[in-house]
Amino acid sequence: MKSTSALALLAAGTAGLAARDLLQKQHSLKRNFPVVANLRYVLEKIGPELRQYIVTSNDQERPFSRDQRSWVYASSKMENNYVGFGTDNDIEQVEGYPIFKHRTFSDVSASTPTHHGEDTPLPCAKVLGAARGRRHAFRPQSVVNISSMSFGSLSGNAVHALNEGARLAGCMQLTGEGSLSPYHRQGGDLIFQIGTAYFGCRDEEGRFDLDMLKSVVESAPVKAIEIKLSQGAKPGLGGMLPAAKISPEIAETRGIKQGEDCASPSRHTEFDDIDSMLDFVERLADETGLPIGIKSAVGDLNFWEELADAMADGSRGVDYIAIDGGEGGTGAAPLVFSDAVALPFRLAFTRVYAIFARAGLTDRVVWVGSGKLGLPENALIAFAMGVDMVHVAREAMLAIGCIQAQKCHTDHCPTGVATQNQWLARGLDPTLKAQRVNNYIRTVRRDLLKVSEACGVWHPGLLTVDDVDLLLGNRKATPLGEVYGYDPGWGRLGDEDAAAIIDLMKGTAPSGEDEEIPTT
Numbered sequence: 001m002k003s004t005s006a007l008a009l010l011a012a013g014t015a016g017l018a019a020r021d022l023l024q025k026q027h028s029l030k031r032n033f034p035v036v037a038n039l040r041y042v043l044e045k046i047g048p049e050l051r052q053y054i055v056t057s058n059d060q061e062r063p064f065s066r067d068q069r070s071w072v073y074a075s076s077k078m079e080n081n082y083v084g085f086g087t088d089n090d091i092e093q094v095e096g097y098p099i100f101k102h103r104t105f106s107d108v109s110a111s112t113p114t115h116h117g118e119d120t121p122l123p124c125a126k127v128l129g130a131a132r133g134r135r136h137a138f139r140p141q142s143v144v145n146i147s148s149m150s151f152g153s154l155s156g157n158a159v160h161a162l163n164e165g166a167r168l169a170g171c172m173q174l175t176g177e178g179s180l181s182p183y184h185r186q187g188g189d190l191i192f193q194i195g196t197a198y199f200g201c202r203d204e205e206g207r208f209d210l211d212m213l214k215s216v217v218e219s220a221p222v223k224a225i226e227i228k229l230s231q232g233a234k235p236g237l238g239g240m241l242p243a244a245k246i247s248p249e250i251a252e253t254r255g256i257k258q259g260e261d262c263a264s265p266s267r268h269t270e271f272d273d274i275d276s277m278l279d280f281v282e283r284l285a286d287e288t289g290l291p292i293g294i295k296s297a298v299g300d301l302n303f304w305e306e307l308a309d310a311m312a313d314g315s316r317g318v319d320y321i322a323i324d325g326g327e328g329g330t331g332a333a334p335l336v337f338s339d340a341v342a343l344p345f346r347l348a349f350t351r352v353y354a355i356f357a358r359a360g361l362t363d364r365v366v367w368v369g370s371g372k373l374g375l376p377e378n379a380l381i382a383f384a385m386g387v388d389m390v391h392v393a394r395e396a397m398l399a400i401g402c403i404q405a406q407k408c409h410t411d412h413c414p415t416g417v418a419t420q421n422q423w424l425a426r427g428l429d430p431t432l433k434a435q436r437v438n439n440y441i442r443t444v445r446r447d448l449l450k451v452s453e454a455c456g457v458w459h460p461g462l463l464t465v466d467d468v469d470l471l472l473g474n475r476k477a478t479p480l481g482e483v484y485g486y487d488p489g490w491g492r493l494g495d496e497d498a499a500a501i502i503d504l505m506k507g508t509a510p511s512g513e514d515e516e517i518p519t520t
Helices: 002-023 028-032 038-045 047-055 066-076 156-169 210-218 248-254 274-288 302-311 335-340 345-358 376-385 394-399 430-454 495-506
Strands: 095-100 144-146 172-174 189-194 222-228 239-241 262-264 292-296 320-324 366-370 389-392 468-472 476-479
Touching: 066 394, 066 430, 095 376, 144 156, 144 430, 156 172, 156 189, 156 394, 156 430, 172 222, 189 210, 210 222, 210 274, 222 274, 222 320, 274 292, 274 302, 292 366, 302 345, 320 345, 345 366, 345 376, 376 389, 376 430, 376 468, 389 394, 394 430
Parallel strands: 144 172, 144 389, 172 189, 189 222, 222 292, 292 320, 320 366, 366 389
Antiparallel strands: 095 468, 239 262, 468 476
16 A cells, blocks of 8 residues: 555656656756656766766866875875875876986985874974064974965864864964954964955955954964965956855954945955055065065966066065965856966966076065965975975865865855855864864875985975976976976075074984884
């Protein structure tokens, strides 16, 4: 009897679905093939999941392959992230595959134990703000830091986990342009980001308010200020926060009204050229004493040439420059911006670095890279090119549970990372995930240190373009500097900075001599 009722119910449902398909006019496929055509839309909806778990190989998926995600997951959980049976990358055919050239003999050697080096400090090789004499100049204690992701884009639990993880790992977290929220106050050091809408440091009319900025940065462990000019996800484009997503908490944090759409302009209103921008930088530095940096994706190079010219006499300048590659992607953006606006990191960074190198200014700037640099291989290439620190975003999201569902722009992130849906966000335990952030950051630093030592140097900042070749399949290996047009000496630390970081690392970095010799 029950089976008969179930069949009748199924038949009625099928008939209703068929009637709806035949009468609707939006989908011709459903009108022509009622009921069965719905299978096509179901498969389309779950297509990313099918490809992610069934169809693609370990190295095919983008933006992060299964191998890359698995490495982050294992690292964050302190599981075995080693591999066996050799690489499954197609190094025989791929163009641009990097190879780091280890040294047979050196004063420093990489330690063998799996977790050796995770507790070794890996500070920046330069003192941030020292070149400009900032009152609160400091040496960042981690070369790997958490990049800008705003509360509002990420859930409160996600931001909480990232900041607490930053505290545990001894690194910094950028606030993102959404200002400094209560979730950023878990003890981790911060870099306060100023975006085009001046969230957190604006008056009721949306204009920049210096007194409010000073109040905000004094209320938390803010170590530096970053002016966001553009980002890799949507360079040259502003953003819109719909009224429906503006909670009382977001409104208070950003200094905006509820019930109204909130637009972030594509450009700043406090300055409109290099001269006024540098005046703004010096004004912020004088008032706060903090180092001031800029973050930008790279397109037209005139801006960078004019900036180098304006900084040449040493009277004004930025303390750090963060180059965001066009492959960066935590912000929701139109497809064409994500796919085709702004140079990818390696091209972007080397073009800007070359401009400052020709002007003799590279030692006066702390160079920061972002855009898939949370993977040790990519980060090491960046260090060889001249980067001093890397800021990681999506990899940190993976560490706290992101599964690359690519639902960030929908507010339906299934893991509670990139959503304001309270039901979804409650699934993310910030205390547990903070430890995973800590584990991930420490593992990245360990791998950076081990490869650097294998190449015979004490610190990744001492790597140069001479330490890396790029393969053309198995036919040719071209030095990294030759590929990107580096002159001799470019990408190297200045003598003073190099000597200082070597002295620091000699006292802390593990080496082969420190390893325990098995007695059995």
